[in-house]
Amino acid sequence: MNIKALRKVIYSKIEVTYGTDPVPAVATDALLVHNFQCRPVVPRYVERNPALSFFGNDGQIKVGETMVMEFDIEIAGAGGVATAPKFGTQLRGAAHSETITPTTGPVTYSPITALEESLTHYFNWGGLLHKMTGARSSVTWNFQAGAIPMMHFSFEGLYAGITDVAIAPPTLTGWQRPLVVNKANTVFTLHGYSAVLRAMTIDQGAVMQYVNVPNLEEIRYIDRKARGSVTIEVPTIAAKDFFTIIRNETTGALAMTHGTVAGNKAIISAATVQLTNPQYSEADGTAVLQMGMEFRPTVAGNDEYSFATQ
Numbered sequence: 001m002n003i004k005a006l007r008k009v010i011y012s013k014i015e016v017t018y019g020t021d022p023v024p025a026v027a028t029d030a031l032l033v034h035n036f037q038c039r040p041v042v043p044r045y046v047e048r049n050p051a052l053s054f055f056g057n058d059g060q061i062k063v064g065e066t067m068v069m070e071f072d073i074e075i076a077g078a079g080g081v082a083t084a085p086k087f088g089t090q091l092r093g094a095a096h097s098e099t100i101t102p103t104t105g106p107v108t109y110s111p112i113t114a115l116e117e118s119l120t121h122y123f124n125w126g127g128l129l130h131k132m133t134g135a136r137s138s139v140t141w142n143f144q145a146g147a148i149p150m151m152h153f154s155f156e157g158l159y160a161g162i163t164d165v166a167i168a169p170p171t172l173t174g175w176q177r178p179l180v181v182n183k184a185n186t187v188f189t190l191h192g193y194s195a196v197l198r199a200m201t202i203d204q205g206a207v208m209q210y211v212n213v214p215n216l217e218e219i220r221y222i223d224r225k226a227r228g229s230v231t232i233e234v235p236t237i238a239a240k241d242f243f244t245i246i247r248n249e250t251t252g253a254l255a256m257t258h259g260t261v262a263g264n265k266a267i268i269s270a271a272t273v274q275l276t277n278p279q280y281s282e283a284d285g286t287a288v289l290q291m292g293m294e295f296r297p298t299v300a301g302n303d304e305y306s307f308a309t310q
Helices: 088-092 242-247
Strands: 008-014 034-047 060-074 097-099 106-111 119-125 128-136 139-144 150-164 186-190 197-203 205-211 216-224 227-233 251-258 266-283 286-295 306-309
Touching: 008 088, 034 119, 034 197, 034 227, 060 205, 088 106, 088 119, 088 150, 106 216, 119 150, 128 216, 150 216, 186 197, 186 306, 227 266, 242 266, 242 286
Parallel strands: none
Antiparallel strands: 008 119, 034 060, 060 150, 097 106, 106 306, 119 128, 128 150, 139 150, 139 197, 186 251, 197 227, 205 216, 227 286, 251 266, 266 286, 266 306
């Protein structure tokens, strides 16, 4: 029997104890993802190099193994202003806190530096069930004019087995239909200026490390440097002098609201954005400006940006 490549079901659940499988279910924990990829076994080896009287390969000894699951999730609301979105578990598993403001919302996700959570992921590929525990990720938000905005996740976790299990249809109730990035759906300002946005990427920049020592095996966060890029149509100097802003290393705010109806809004905010490395190009016969973005925290920390639904 062959495995039909398009038959993929992915489901995931927050772990109570790191690396302990909470047993996600397709009826309650299914994910709606795009561009799914899996590296089923990622071994770590040490190489033997004994002194011998002849050349040859003495092989490697495995010291540990992980699994990687990578995918995109559409950026949309949650269906309710104070309801956690179905993808909220993935942001929690990518070193973000979840704060729900009752009744009015929003539900806000902010980067954290301690007490990071972990996930168990199941991936059933046409009857071949892959299990990954202790999974953690970084996340990148991608907004492209005229396209559906996406979040990209690349989870790495502990290998927990691959077995033959019949595939079951997922329940995807609660996932909202996304909106394209355009004038009707998206409001954007950068350093107080309503720029004509062509594209924007925000990369959480989390750095993870696999650790396997006596009494501990873990995917561990060791750093974070949030960066991004933004492409806008070139304004006149009178409208907004981004070049002086860049030369003076002036920081300013970024704000985006995607969606116009309560329950299907996504909101990105950042108060201290430094713009860098301006480059010109052309798009549709129009001059455009691409700039790097450095998302800097305040003295309070863990506040270089936030993502919310409402």
